[in-house]
Amino acid sequence: MKQVVTFGEIMMRLSPPLNYRLSQASSLEITYGGGDANVAAALAYLGVPAAHAGCFPDNAVGRAAAQQFQHHGVDMRHCVFQGQRLGLYFLEVGASLRASRIVYDRYDSAFANLQPEWFNWDEIFSNAQLFHWTGITPAISATAAQATQEAIAAARRLGLTVSADVNYRRNLWQYGQRAQDVMPDLVAGCDLVVCTEGDAEDLFGIKAEAGAENSFVSMSQQLIRRFPQIQQVIATRRETQSASHERIKGIAFSGGQYHETEFFDINPVVDRIGGGDSFISGFIYGQLTYPTLQEALTFATAASALKHTIHGDINLVTAAEVEHIVAGNTSGRLLR
Amino acid sequence: MKQVVTFGEIMMRLSPPLNYRLSQASSLEITYGGGDANVAAALAYLGVPAAHAGCFPDNAVGRAAAQQFQHHGVDMRHCVFQGQRLGLYFLEVGASLRASRIVYDRYDSAFANLQPEWFNWDEIFSNAQLFHWTGITPAISATAAQATQEAIAAARRLGLTVSADVNYRRNLWQYGQRAQDVMPDLVAGCDLVVCTEGDAEDLFGIKAEAGAENSFVSMSQQLIRRFPQIQQVIATRRETQSASHERIKGIAFSGGQYHETEFFDINPVVDRIGGGDSFISGFIYGQLTYPTLQEALTFATAASALKHTIHGDINLVTAAEVEHIVAGNTSGRLLR
């Protein structure tokens, strides 16, 4: 099978053990993650060949970050080791009514300072079938945005499918360009997007029609009209009960049809970071595997539900494990 | 008080910390357990003298396994140290909709290679009142099955009560004999058995009568008819909500009467391994202590519920702690 390729920043995540606060911690658990690389790693666990292109400082910290993804089976040969620092984030894990809380320390990272010419997309995509990116990448720096643009262009030229999680993070866009100016051109090159009504409004000024029966459908129709390359719009609906209890379902609009799954109940949540990345990676797997969108959507949502039970940013589950959930085995009976 | 004696294999259990997966773990928490020895250990905590007969490799690993049960107060003097390896199992602890998962590595263990003549049952039972075994033991090897047979015969000859948890594990029976051929003779020597409708059908071809009001009663009646030594059949009913939430009640059939307890709600489950072993050990304690079967059954079920809050295979609770639950104190108010 050909590779899925992702592009984006990988950060070190530092979190106090259990539910401790930073002021109590004498050690921090570390793992590494990034919204796009998490998709590559999850796909590798699902059995889909995956590669990631990124940029790391050329020191022990950067090497360790890249190695973590080699561990997960991601082809990291297209990564560049250049620059000073790895982006970081500190995570305090909440519980019940106390929300988890992130303190970012990611500015001026090696990835932010990448040069677009370091990435030869024709070579990177030489054995690829799909390119996936997230809205975080072009938010990081002008060069990162440019490289994303070039990657999308190359992917289209080479006939790859392009998917994106538009994932608008207001606070990230600090290098002088507006998301509203940058993102439309990028999204225009995509076949599949993860996008909520909020993202569509913030980024593209698209509002669900007043009185629309289904705001997601209304938004999706307008989005596809605006960006006709898009075939599928997907998202998750979350009913967050508390920091420890989550309910999610998957929704999709494609070919004029609306699809949704049942809700999956996750109580307790072990780790909610990367829930969206596991959803899109599950959907990509699902589309490669199942005949219907409904099946792909259900697989994606079950995969995302499982992710909430896994420590770290990455969905360390096999396809068989997701299928076990899809088959309705959510009661947690011991498997021997 | 005279001893309760158990016989069977003790394994090392290795599990990643918290809910980590094996591929994430840089250390494994270890404990030791076995379906029969867990009963002995739980009884020791309840104040009933208990001994275990087993077989361990004569090395640091085998010694450590046996010492763990000395720690818990089990008389290990009848154990034999001979052979090459200790059986192992790896446990990934699940959460919410992700089930816990066991990978066994127990074949060709020191216990599997035991010689029946290493166990002098007359001596082992010289100060005993009850012998307990599980269906796992005769599943391990022909010599283990033979030793079980000899133990039951000796126990009957010496006037001990014999109890068994029939616990049919299809995958274990790999040494060339069928459970269906071996188990009937063993169960025939028992006064008390833990047996579900599924076990009865798989092992003895006993099916609850179609249309029976209570399938457990129907099964139990047939079982007792077939094995008239049996006085009591007991089991737990589980309503497994998720890997983190369990509800259990105890059921029993004895003297032509059906008994059951109310449901106990366990949320979250700390560790579900050994839940059945704590039930039968609680029942044995209950029968030695209380005038009625109903009281014994309630004690057993409360003990099993408490086990789900204890790390490891063994129910580290005192009789007073179980009685506290039996008395309805399940709201978890701090005890000073």
Place this chain on the structure above:
Amino acid sequence: MKQVVTFGEIMMRLSPPLNYRLSQASSLEITYGGGDANVAAALAYLGVPAAHAGCFPDNAVGRAAAQQFQHHGVDMRHCVFQGQRLGLYFLEVGASLRASRIVYDRYDSAFANLQPEWFNWDEIFSNAQLFHWTGITPAISATAAQATQEAIAAARRLGLTVSADVNYRRNLWQYGQRAQDVMPDLVAGCDLVVCTEGDAEDLFGIKAEAGAENSFVSMSQQLIRRFPQIQQVIATRRETQSASHERIKGIAFSGGQYHETEFFDINPVVDRIGGGDSFISGFIYGQLTYPTLQEALTFATAASALKHTIHGDINLVTAAEVEHIVAGNTSGRLLR
């Protein structure tokens, strides 16, 4: 802002990791706490200057205990280092239906052996606005009771507000005086008390009138009649579902009016120790900050709810974090 000053014993708390039992533990997690000092520390996190007066053994253990409160921002300059030992308690943390359990080892501590003259209250209170104590302190020893008495007298003389958590612990009063004889004089000097109906009956023989619509109001009215200095009586109502699930609301009686908050749901509970201390500290903060008692009570209850999600005895939360809960953000959505 002027300081809040507390007085009382700080103990080392030793607990097995996670939900382990003492017999399984090869290490114990340590933290330090005391019913009064916890109030000072929580106030320091809320931004209110706080000082604590206490007594520690003059060794590495005593120094470490005091340093922990310096860490939290409490002014410890009025503490005395004299005596032999630090009081201890061992805590086994329960789960679901298994209650948490404390074993105290606190007799004959440095604090119990304090001499009242070591504390120059005029100096200690020189920059203070409020003095807070708990019913635990006079329970420890005759000299501790006497020092409490002197502190209250000085506080009144210097025009400080005095608050108390009456917190009757039957088992503690072992030095020859009865709580019923000691406490009334102390409570008589207070403006604000945390007191339940049970405490009022045990300590002062005050029973809610038979048939009273609201037993707390009835009790509070009598309490204020008996101790006319008291302006406000507050308490929490707990609906303890299990060791892992708690519901609390705040109640208050003041100026002839009854107030209560809605229930806050905490599931799972991370650590319930110090829940009361976080309530009173939240209330003190609230009174310094908000125009109405209702707002102070809501802040106090939200603060206490948050405390149940924090490891250790002390409520390590900022005012902004409590306000976030007060504003209804209890669904635990990730904060970036």
Place this chain on the structure above:
Amino acid sequence: MKQVVTFGEIMMRLSPPLNYRLSQASSLEITYGGGDANVAAALAYLGVPAAHAGCFPDNAVGRAAAQQFQHHGVDMRHCVFQGQRLGLYFLEVGASLRASRIVYDRYDSAFANLQPEWFNWDEIFSNAQLFHWTGITPAISATAAQATQEAIAAARRLGLTVSADVNYRRNLWQYGQRAQDVMPDLVAGCDLVVCTEGDAEDLFGIKAEAGAENSFVSMSQQLIRRFPQIQQVIATRRETQSASHERIKGIAFSGGQYHETEFFDINPVVDRIGGGDSFISGFIYGQLTYPTLQEALTFATAASALKHTIHGDINLVTAAEVEHIVAGNTSGRLLR
């Protein structure tokens, strides 16, 4: 083989991980030990049946302490569970030029408050060959001293060998009697004593003769003259290079002869606590096993050297492992 019986206090030892100081620690590693019980446990590992008589608080802490010695194979059936608290000590482990440091918190322990009549020595010694005690036990309280006296008397009456580690600890004797008044009567009943020149001078006023060629011989001769029951006086000579580097040799005087071993070099020292206890337990084993005192002394010293490489108070080594050292295999080559 008949049992060796020991009598004395077992404490919980709490130490920060690695070389951390108490003020840095958020957890403490715990183990349990006592100068006499350590001897019993080490003998159990060496294959000598061993029992310990002691007294523990009847709570989870006391039970855990006793269980630890069951783990090690010591017969704890003669222990009494009565009283309030377990003695504790805090240990900061030093390194190189920084010495390890102990803070005791052991006064008023369950053991200190024992009643001599709780121990029926005739029964305790019914299957015993040797009774061992240390000078710490009579230092703890008047009742502990009396029980020691009664134990020695019973041991002599029943024909047991009696050994003692006189181990004078000035700070411990605080209950109103002087070591100099209590110890002579106790030592008078011993066959074997561990005693240094310093102990002999402090306790019995015995000074090595000025100009004696060998001060240990001179002291021993006087000691035996004074207490003619004593057959053997043994001790270790330490050349402490640093907290991390120790050199020890064993010395003995018996039958008019002086014996000594070569020096054993220990670098690094893993844990020096219990070095003396492992020496005397090794000597007891050696006397039961080898024909000559020189062999026993070498075994004892090698055992003590090995103890310095073992975490905790207790010498967790087999006789074969000690013999491996005695045979000169101190170069630490990997054993497969």
Place this chain on the structure above:
Amino acid sequence: MKQVVTFGEIMMRLSPPLNYRLSQASSLEITYGGGDANVAAALAYLGVPAAHAGCFPDNAVGRAAAQQFQHHGVDMRHCVFQGQRLGLYFLEVGASLRASRIVYDRYDSAFANLQPEWFNWDEIFSNAQLFHWTGITPAISATAAQATQEAIAAARRLGLTVSADVNYRRNLWQYGQRAQDVMPDLVAGCDLVVCTEGDAEDLFGIKAEAGAENSFVSMSQQLIRRFPQIQQVIATRRETQSASHERIKGIAFSGGQYHETEFFDINPVVDRIGGGDSFISGFIYGQLTYPTLQEALTFATAASALKHTIHGDINLVTAAEVEHIVAGNTSGRLLR
């Protein structure tokens, strides 16, 4: 006693446990330190009132860093919470022939971005006797250099003693000014400097005279001639045997006299970071305490030797503990 005040950056230090490499680590031990703040903290342990002025990001990470120094007893009230990020460094701890290795990630920190006017030196020094700074501070940014300059000027004006550890770090000076241009003016205001021959040559172009009997004396003489405010030049001589074995002695030149101590042997080294900071803090303490420079120098060197046995950047030792070493007790005998 009046305060010693320090000024400089505090960083988070992240290191894998034990001797692990970053690529192996799943958690990092954290502590906080800075060359100047370490001096304040060590002085607080020695009993000298100490305050630190610095700048931290106004988030949970910055608060935790400042709290760590409150823990150690440093007055942090003059610290400013403003800016985005805390400087970090990653430390891999070596062993034997493998050197420890630091990866810095400290650029653009909150401290680097400080505004000089945030520090009101007259107020900060209102109760101070000595101001200490290091050459790291002016290397960080132009504003940090300016603030250092202003602090020195204020200190001189207010009659404080000024001390400096010139500590030239070539790689740090990256903001556009040369150390050789900035440092002379700063050093000119100092009474006491830690300076090696290498530093003097690099910073001031001062070379020991060819053929000088004692290069340190030659350098010091020239240094004092150039900066006549300087009364004392001190340094340590290190004979680094390996990452695990260090030998140090103290040297000083003052009043025309050369002083040196004996070598202190540290084997194994627990943590070498902060060895220089503990030397100067010991010297400051020594000068406040002892009549002679030789005594101060010996105290300083013993303090620094002890630091090598302490985890973290800060010398967590009391004056009594240093004096114990000064008195020759370096053999590491257990202290009870």
Place this chain on the structure above:
Amino acid sequence: MKQVVTFGEIMMRLSPPLNYRLSQASSLEITYGGGDANVAAALAYLGVPAAHAGCFPDNAVGRAAAQQFQHHGVDMRHCVFQGQRLGLYFLEVGASLRASRIVYDRYDSAFANLQPEWFNWDEIFSNAQLFHWTGITPAISATAAQATQEAIAAARRLGLTVSADVNYRRNLWQYGQRAQDVMPDLVAGCDLVVCTEGDAEDLFGIKAEAGAENSFVSMSQQLIRRFPQIQQVIATRRETQSASHERIKGIAFSGGQYHETEFFDINPVVDRIGGGDSFISGFIYGQLTYPTLQEALTFATAASALKHTIHGDINLVTAAEVEHIVAGNTSGRLLR
């Protein structure tokens, strides 16, 4: 650069933390290693492309083992996932005079049960320059020996260099064939061998000539005469001082010349497992890099010395780090 390929078993290694004994451990640190795969991983760190062929059980344990080597950068695509169990070994890490001790549990592993036809050597070697194996592999099972034979034949046919660490382990050869019968044919196909005098005598009956000036030279000459394909014989000389202190030098015989390095002193030893594997991997790197054998040998020995400071079986060091040691920087000065 073309790949180096290794073939052999990878085991899980389980060791108690620090220097704990198995009977004390409540958790085990895990890592994965194998004599040949360690070479591949070390080469990957040195920058040489490396692949490993092996066989793992198709379960979570086997996957985790393989992933560990992906983490280190080894190409694992030629590994087969088939069979029941992963070989294990338990390691107790000794200290000073106590040796480290291994308990193997590796029989009947997935690797032992491999089928030679699972490995297509022409494909595996399609991009390779060197094949390395150890004497452990043919010792495991007949099929493993046959696969080794086939690999060597293919390697010769395809023009690869072949290297071997003959590494005779008497206890391993248990499947019915003698090492003395199997090994000669395998060694005959090698260009480079690691072989000591002991190995040569045990395996090939080659004894250094009596009176030979250099026994290694004498042995090597005979070995080369017997197996004329061999160009180079190398080995390490160890002067094991204790479990914590090692001295090693490298020796080689090639082209009629004897070479040796100076001794490297390692004190303390962090982890001695894999010392030999790091030597041969260093030598392979050295030969690919340096013009002279002496340089390669020095690099190899320095690499092996560094390995003793690294936790786990694998030498996690870069070429630059080894060169730093080769350049004489063994004093362990902090690298910033």
